[in-house]
Structure formats: structure tokens, C-alpha cells
Amino acid sequence: MDLAIRQARKDVEWLGMLPAQAAQAVLKTYHRAWVNCSQGRDLGWHLAFRVQILEPKPEPRSGPQVGIDVGVRVPVALSDGGIRTHGAWLTDKEQIQLLKLERRAAHRKSVRPPGAKTSRRLGETYGRIQAHRWRLL
Structure with missing residues (x-):
């Protein structure tokens, strides 16, 4: 064999x-x-085949190449000198709410001893801050 x-x-x-x-x-x-x-036995066989499709490599693009830089001061800067901006990230009300939550979290973190487990209230505050930040994306 x-x-x-x-x-x-x-x-x-x-x-x-x-x-x-x-x-x-x-x-x-x-x-x-x-x-x-x-031997004539019918055992109810099922066959499965794995197929690999070979695709040709894409041809190079014919247009001009442009690099994109994502930054902090300017959200998107292009290599051809162009700049892409966006609207306000947060409204005034949302900024105030986020600042209030961050201060609350800082206070709750400052009163617990170092190395102690995160309290339920602090965890909930972090969760609310995270929810605000997810809305930015």
C-alpha cells in the first residue's frame, strides 16, 4: 500500500x-x-470538490498616481496639493456632553486606589464615552 x-x-x-x-x-x-x-453497495456517498480559480493580475492603472496622507490638522492631504476637509465632528451640545463624561470618568478614576478593579459606575461612564466616540466614525 x-x-x-x-x-x-x-x-x-x-x-x-x-x-x-x-x-x-x-x-x-x-x-x-x-x-x-x-460490490454494488449504495452507501449514500456525497462528494465535495475544492476549486481554486486563478485570476490574472490586474493591469497597472493608466491615470496619474496620487498619494493620500491622513493627518490630524488636515484630515486628508493629497500629493497633488489638494486638501479634503470635513464638517464639524461634534455639535456644541455633543462636545459639552463628552467633556462632562470625560471629567466624570477622571474623577471616578482618581478616587479609587491604584490597581483596584474598575467600578461598575466607571465602566458605564467609559461605555458612554465610547458610544459618543463611535458616533464620530
Whole structure:
């Protein structure tokens, strides 16, 4: 059986890419199915095939190349000198609410001893701050 497995790994390309134990298991299963089929047994076999589609590499673009830099002062600066801006991140009311939550979290963090577990109230405050920041995205 070992010689048959080695020969099959040479003859069948995808079988040669498998580790030896996996190839042996595939061949033994295939052999058992072939024997059962040749003896007229209907075992309700289902086959699954894995297909790999090879796609050609995309051709280079013909237009001019533009680099994009994402920054802090200017949200998006292009290499051709262009700038993209955005509207206000937060309304005045949202800025006040976020500042209030950050101050509340700082106070709650300052009164607990170092290394202590985060309190439920502080965790909830962090959660509300996170919810505000998620709205920015």
C-alpha cells in the first residue's frame, strides 16, 4: 500500500501537496469507496470538490498616481496639493456632553486606589464615552 500511496502522490498533483498522513487518509477513503461501489453497495456517498480559480493580475492603472496622507490638522492631504476637509465632528451640545463624561470618568478614576478593579459606575461612564466616540466614525 505504501508504494501505491507514493506513486499516487507523484501522479496526482494536488495529492502531492498534502502532508503524507492526509494523502494516505484520502487514498484509503477513496479505495474503500471504490470497493464498496464495485460490490454494488449504495452507501449514500456525497462528494465535495475544492476549486481554486486563478485570476490574472490586474493591469497597472493608466491615470496619474496620487498619494493620500491622513493627518490630524488636515484630515486628508493629497500629493497633488489638494486638501479634503470635513464638517464639524461634534455639535456644541455633543462636545459639552463628552467633556462632562470625560471629567466624570477622571474623577471616578482618581478616587479609587491604584490597581483596584474598575467600578461598575466607571465602566458605564467609559461605555458612554465610547458610544459618543463611535458616533464620530
